[in-house]
Amino acid sequence: MKIKAVAIDTHPENTAFLLREGNGYSPEQFQALRKIEIGNGEATILATLAIVDDTCLLDPGTIGLGEQAFRRLGLPEGTEVTFRQAPVPHSLEYVRRKIDGDTLDDTEIAEIIKDIAGYRYSPMEIGAFLVACAGFMTTQETLALTRAMADVGRVMRWDADIVVDKHCIGGIPGNRTSMIVVPIVAAHGLTMPKTSSRAITSPSGTADTMEVLATVDLAEDRLAEVVRKENAVLAWGGRVNLSPADDVLISVERPLRIDTFEQMAASILSKKVAAGSTHLLIDIPVGPTAKVRSKREAIRLRKLFEYLAGKLGLVLDVVFTDGSQPVGRGIGPVLEARDVMAVLRNDADAPIDLRDRALMLAGRVLEFDPAIVGGRGYARAMELLGSGAALKAMERLIDAQGRRHSLPQVGGYHHDVCSLFEGKVIAIDCHTIARIARLAGAPMDKGAGIDLMHKVGDPVRRGEVLYRIHAHSETGLAYARDLAGASSGYVVQS
Amino acid sequence: MKIKAVAIDTHPENTAFLLREGNGYSPEQFQALRKIEIGNGEATILATLAIVDDTCLLDPGTIGLGEQAFRRLGLPEGTEVTFRQAPVPHSLEYVRRKIDGDTLDDTEIAEIIKDIAGYRYSPMEIGAFLVACAGFMTTQETLALTRAMADVGRVMRWDADIVVDKHCIGGIPGNRTSMIVVPIVAAHGLTMPKTSSRAITSPSGTADTMEVLATVDLAEDRLAEVVRKENAVLAWGGRVNLSPADDVLISVERPLRIDTFEQMAASILSKKVAAGSTHLLIDIPVGPTAKVRSKREAIRLRKLFEYLAGKLGLVLDVVFTDGSQPVGRGIGPVLEARDVMAVLRNDADAPIDLRDRALMLAGRVLEFDPAIVGGRGYARAMELLGSGAALKAMERLIDAQGRRHSLPQVGGYHHDVCSLFEGKVIAIDCHTIARIARLAGAPMDKGAGIDLMHKVGDPVRRGEVLYRIHAHSETGLAYARDLAGASSGYVVQS
Known part of the structure; x- marks a missing residue:
């Protein structure tokens, strides 16, 4: 059979196309063939x-290959290939057990x-494995999973004894501390090659927000070059294939919303090991609408991270942070980038909560440096931010990654959500705020999202604006407005 | 959008095709659209x-529809339809819980x-549900599952107070008792509309074996007509849509090999309720290579059937049978049909174990008849078989369903598997025998399979034939011979 691009x-999914007539196959054989292995000894794919x-x-x-299958096989059109019924991965026996x-x-x-990273499992089989483990x-088992996930991907190596990283388990809108911590740490001189994910279910990921300012889609050699020059990087991790198994697992975890501590810890730590980190700070926000809802749960998760990191030879610090409400004012890529830059510029109106949190985390990361006197990390972080050294480091990082010259703007449509009573804001639901921002268009529409005018504890008058929704289109605004009308996410007590 | 058949x-899978350019969709929208709902108010499908x-x-x-999607939607080409992102079934929340x-x-x-039967779940989501339940x-919950599965399908009604059925949970090659029990019961005059499955992982199902002699693919009105005339039928259940949810669940259970008692009981009983049965005999073979491996497990399964049947208003009898080895001599459609007819004809060389087992089961079914004096069912079954009344009932049934005039023959290739020692057969592995018969081509190749020359307890000489493999092709024979060479499935003790 000769291959042909379709x-x-x-x-x-990889798809292969075969004519029903003229190739000498019977209907029964086609039934058995649903999943096939195609190749020529040099390259093989399943489809x-x-x-x-x-x-x-x-x-x-001829055997036709859909665009993705053709790309993944990587052989030119007309190449002679053979195909056969895809062998059932032996490891499915273990899943059954x-x-x-x-x-x-x-x-x-x-x-x-190994089989999952090699695309040898169907989504159904991956789902079965994940649910059986949940x-x-x-x-x-979690340790074995973490090691296995780190081993199947690309492992990066750095010319530094200490390679630091920080990771927040997520769930809090607006929580863009990495974009402040990384320049502070880089200005200090520690190596911090930070790769981040794009938003999947949230209104923005660090990669989406950084992308407002600079290129984040860096190939591995470009990424290494930036780190060599600037001590750090703020790049999209999806490009460097650090944990291909995790990428496949996540594609099934998300729709099934499987979010156990074990999967989360294995996913995070496998990527850090593959990224060559030696010292890691984990940020666990705790709050009623956060991923971790109680101190007790947080401690269980911390102990799991500690156990795994110990076995993996990672130096680990874990910090519990306030997860009771969004962080900063803006939610959505452009609005968050604005907040981050305001903090780095030491603007008078920069969001204080974002600044304080980033300084605390940067201080903890700096404590990893043996040259820092114990307990002086926070002061050093303050110094680097206050002096403008962090801002300078950020500007250099943006230039090194590739500055965006026409910055995306805040969406042209907006709607204000106002308080129905006079009183005090006593709670903000992170989930609801995230959903409204997504409906408005974030993160795809970079300038869509929410600007929070009031946070928990603020007094508000009747009719005062609680937050403003921004969107690039009338439809996006309408979706977001409808949800906000049904449930604003704010609790105001009169 | 106008529909076009592709x-x-x-x-x-249902697939829909849309041009990337020219329809006003952006790449991001396509990403969100992966699963869509297409329709015109009159008919809708997911694709x-x-x-x-x-x-x-x-x-x-235009929006293209693959062959299956076009058929399932059932609207002519050129019909105006709209489509949107498929709504996420609300019931997935319950799966997550x-x-x-x-x-x-x-x-x-x-x-x-309901959502599963309506094709609103992906295989991944079905797998997650099944594994979470396993x-x-x-x-x-099992009762609710059984009721729900019976309710979403076609429910059949009969003009009889007593509608009997028997069902074997399977796993024993050659165990074709239904084809003997049904004609005996029909000859007695009870109503027994028996629908059976085709083999999925075994070398033959009752529907495959009956198909050697008669048409089994009967539409519902044809099936009802046969039952009215002959009291009974031996048809393929797949045609009458008795438990569409079960058909979908099975398509995921098989590859994942999920085979819990709860799923099995719900699957069997939902179909019996939908088929309008009032009295049911369940046959549970117990043996080291059967589905149920110990008396203890068998009792747990019996109790589950009893509980469910009681709540569903079904009169139930459960019988444990010997599941230590295959039943009869032939394994594969043609060879099994030969054994069945030999028993019905009272041939001197008919397999005794198949005959005895069928008589015992028929006796138990006949005991459901209030007119039979308690304990006389077996004698009545003997009488109906011995007199030729059962054979006559079978011949009438074959004619009513549609007799096959050119009977398929035993495959033209064969290979004998011989004993390596002199000794006694002490075990036969049902799994291995089934796999060898399938590799030989059964059930697709009707005349492929195995003829067992010796059963457990038989003395054998060195070199004596244990069984003969039949195939329609040299390749089929080679596959089966290779496996039999590696592991014959027989244990001979010298």
Whole structure:
């Protein structure tokens, strides 16, 4: 069979196309062939087979490959390939045992993760593995999972004894501390190659917000070059393939909303190990609408991180932060970038909570430096921010990554959500605020989102603006306004 | 958008095709659109979206539908339709709660099953539901699942106070008792509309074996007509849509090999309720390579069936049978049909174990008849078989369903598997025998399979034939021979 590119995009699935007639296959054989392995000894991919009944697309003797399958196989059109029914991954036996309640050993978990990273599992099989594990993983299994996930990806190495990182487990809108911590730490001179994710279910990820100011989609050599020059980087992690298994697992975890501590810890730590970090600060926001809702849960998660980091040889510090409300004022890429730059510029109206939190975290990261006198990290962070050294480091980082010259603007449509009573703001629901900002268009529409005018504890008058919704389109604004009308996310007590 | 049929078969998925350019959609919108709902108010389907970059397939303003999607939507080409991002089924919230370890109530389970039967779940989501339930279903949840599965399908009604059925939980090759029990019971005059499945992982199902002799693919009115005339039927259940949710669930259970007692009981009983049965005999083979491996497990399963049947208003009898080895001699459609007919004809060389087992089961079913004196069922079954009344009933049934005039023959290739020692057969592995028969080509190749020459307890000489493999092709024979060479499935003790 010769391969032919077919101009159909079936992302995220690989699809192969075969004519029903003229290739000598019977209907029964096609049924068995649904999932096939295609290759020529040099390269191989797995693909789902679609049967074509029209010669417009294909001739007999050719096998069509959809755009993604063609790209992944990476062989030129016309190359002779063979195909066969995809072998069932042996590691599915272990998944079945896990479903039956067994505990798996390190090599079994490693084999599962290798097959998942090699696209040999269907979403159904990945879902089965994740659900069988949800709530039923021993710490030993979680450690094996973390190691296996780090091992199958690219592992980065740095010319530095100390490579620091910080990671927030997420869930709090507006919480863009990394974009302040990284320049402070870089200005101090520690190596901090920070890769971040884009938002999947939130209104913005660090990568989305940084992208307002600079290129974040850096190939590995570009990324290494920026770190060599500037001690740091603020890049999108998706490009450097640090944990390909995690990328596949996340594509199933998100729709199923599987979010156990074990999966979370394995996902975070595997990426840090692969990124070459030696010292890591984990930020766990705790609050009624955060991912972690009580001190007790937070301590369980901390202990899990500590156990795993110890076994993985990572120096770890964990900090619990206030997760009771959004951080800063802006929510959405452009609005958050504005807040971050205001803090770095020491503007008088910069959001105090974002500044304080970033300084505290930067101080903890700086304490990793043996040259810093114990307990002086915070003061050093204050000094670097206050002197403008952090701002300078950020400007250099933006230039090194590639400055965006036409900055995206705040959306042209807006709507104010006002208080119905006079009283005091006593709670802000992080979920609701995040959903409203997403409906308005964030993070795809960079300038969409929310500007919070009041935070918990503020007194408000009747009719006073609680927050303003920004959008790039009337439809986006209408969606967000409708949800805000049904449930503003604010609790005002009169 | 106007619909256009696209000659691509992506079974079992519905696929829709849309041009990337010219329809006014941005790449981000396409990403969100992966799963879409298409319709015109009259009919709606869900489909996965593939993006087309070539105008050979589609024009702007048209939405292409793959063969299955076009068939399922059932609207003519050119019909104006609208489409939107498929709404996320609300019942996925319940699945997530089940993953978190909650117990679900009846209405929640009913909603999940309704959405599954309506093709609103992806395989990944179905897998998540099944795995979350595997080992963690209360009897109340199992009952709710059974009821929900029966309710979403076609429910059949019969003009008889007593409608009997028997069902074997499966796993034992050659165990074709239904084809003997049904004609005996029909000859007695009880109503027994028996629908059976085709083999999915075994070398033959009752429907596959019956198909050697007669048409089994009967539409509902044809099936009802046969039952009216002959008291009984031996048809393929797949045609009459008795438990559409079960059909979807099974498509995920099989590849994941989820086979819990709860799923099994719900699957079986939902179909019996939908088929209008009032009295049911369940046959549970117990043996070291059967589905149920110990008396203790068998009792747990029996109690589950009893609890559910009681709540569903079904009169139930459960019998434990010997599941230590295959039943009869032939394994595979043609060979099994030969054994069945030999028993019905009272041939001297008919397999005794198949005959005895069928008589015992028929006796138990006949005991459901209030007119039979308690304990006389077995004698009545013997009488009906011995007199030829059962054979006559079978011949009438074959004619009523549609006799096959050119009977398929045993495959033309064969290979004998011989004993390596002199000794006694002490065990036969049901799994291995089933796998060898499948590799030989059964059930697709009707005449492929295995003829067992010796059963457990038989003395054998060195070199004596243990069994003969039949195949329609040299390749099939080679596959089966290779496996039999590696592991014959027989244990001979010298």
